[in-house]
Amino acid sequence: MMGNLGQILLQLLRFAIYAGVHVLLISRLSLFNVGWCLFYLGFLLFLPIATPIVLLLVLSFVTGFTMDLFYDTGGVHAAAAVLLGYLRPWVLKLLTPRDGYDAQDSVNIHQMGWQWFLVYLVLLVGIHHFAFFFLELGSFSAVGLTLLKVLASTLFTGVTMLIVQLLFFPAKRRR
Template sequence: MNNSLGIRHIVQFVLFVTLQILLMDNLVLFSTGFSFIYIAFLLFLPLQINRVLLLFLGFIVGFAVDIFYDTMGIHAAASVLLAYLRPMVLNLLTPRDGYDTNDSVNIHIMGWRWFLAYALTLILAHHTAVFLLEIFSLEGLSAAVPKILLSTLFTGVVMVILQLLFFSLKRANR
């Protein structure tokens, strides 16, 4: 990982966690749908990142959100789960020719179908973990399912908007 790449990811970490804490905490859809924008940090990391580093970063980003939300490790656990599942999902979605070493998670490079399958699968896993750990019983499952589904859609739309705004077509053609 070169120095500019490392700095770019540090800036993304700070930006996504700050946006989560200051903006997204107050942005709730129908009192049911929540957007956890901080997971964009994990989703947008390079495809060829070391798995141990990915798990560590998952813990760090989740723990940072847990500190401000006072959620006792729920986001850390869900983020580590997302980081654990990410390489498996990438293997399932590998194009016929494989990934290039320079490929990144970019809707313009990988295409809409690939990005939506990748993002929505991991977002669904993350949100399921968050809301099931929050209720910590199967009795509240009927209340958690709408939260999981609406939050997954809400976060997915936010991820697509982030990709379209900040990951330009120009950068994809480099």
């Protein structure tokens, strides 16, 4: 019972860190005014692999809704985050290693390898950003500029998540 409480508190702390860093620091950065880093996605991307789908969807909605409250975006962050949460188990299943995942595994570049991590990251962040920017636009009127935003933002967010993984995630498996 104490282990579960510790895990819940750890995840709440992780959420606060990702959301806080995004709102206070990262949201002010842009890449040539066409690319933005949606740093809060790290919370959803790096959850333990065994996270139940219902909990993942609830956490995705809460994370996206929190960003919508800060940026007054009317549910765009929530919708795109829930899409990411819905597709994450499918992408994990698609990328399952030959020996499968261990119960305590989390998304970790050191354990899963560069190729696995980059495919995981590009698929989920790319789909999230595609949905986010087209929902934000509300039409298909400026497809070229919107696709440029998706590409630049996916690159910016992906590189940032890669740096976070290399700096803050352990190279050794926890027992």
